[in-house]
Amino acid sequence: MGLSRQARGLPEKRVMDLSEAIAGRRSVREYTDEAVDEQAIRGLIDAATRAPSAVNQQPWTFTVVRDQATLDRISREAKTHMLASPHADRFQSLLASPDFHIFYHAPALILISAAAEGPWIVEDCALAAENLMLTAHAAGFGTCWIGFAQTFLGTPEGKALLGLPAAWAPIAPIIVGRPKAAPPPVARNAPVIRWIG
Numbered sequence: 001m002g003l004s005r006q007a008r009g010l011p012e013k014r015v016m017d018l019s020e021a022i023a024g025r026r027s028v029r030e031y032t033d034e035a036v037d038e039q040a041i042r043g044l045i046d047a048a049t050r051a052p053s054a055v056n057q058q059p060w061t062f063t064v065v066r067d068q069a070t071l072d073r074i075s076r077e078a079k080t081h082m083l084a085s086p087h088a089d090r091f092q093s094l095l096a097s098p099d100f101h102i103f104y105h106a107p108a109l110i111l112i113s114a115a116a117e118g119p120w121i122v123e124d125c126a127l128a129a130e131n132l133m134l135t136a137h138a139a140g141f142g143t144c145w146i147g148f149a150q151t152f153l154g155t156p157e158g159k160a161l162l163g164l165p166a167a168w169a170p171i172a173p174i175i176v177g178r179p180k181a182a183p184p185p186v187a188r189n190a191p192v193i194r195w196i197g
């Protein structure tokens, strides 16, 4: 067994409590230029794969994109794609702005896609995404689910851009990086609760 951190003169590593991670995670939209290394990404993916999945199907796959030119291109094409969709009304001016980058210039994107068909693949991949985002927060990374990328990545053009097999369904595009600053808290509505018994 190795020496403890204390014996090696290192401060005790503080592990973030789960409730602290749940309460403290925020969608991060400003990142430093610091790259996210392979080991860190593998750790996040490992946490993602600990999620439950229907009949333990584990339909998730992970496509890691750290090439900025590719992220820039997806940002441009996804904005054009979204602007043509009936859901774009609320976001018209944002999506039309050449300065708006849907990935906020984050150093990495982890796209969770389902490689299998089934009635619960979206739920499975979303659970994996939440594990990934909470683990990232506990490790000092910021994340944000980028829904703006989702429909474009599901088109034949989007899949071709990332080399995804036609049968895969992109579900959770999650950007990852070191936050420039801690985002302020975001209010939550009081939950609607009905008690029966």
Ligand SMILES: Cc1cc2nc3c(=O)[nH]c(=O)nc-3n(C[C@H](O)[C@H](O)[C@H](O)COP(=O)(O)O)c2cc1C
Pocket: 025, 026, 027, 028, 029, 144, 145, 146, 147, 148, 149, 186
């Ligand atoms: C399915 C989904 C899609 C989202 N899409 C985007 C997006 O395209 N761009 C963005 O900036 N934030 C996006 N978000 C982040 C939400 O805006 C954010 O979770 C919400 O405002 C609550 O803030 P919080 O995550 O800091 O608690 C998305 C979140 C989810 C769950």
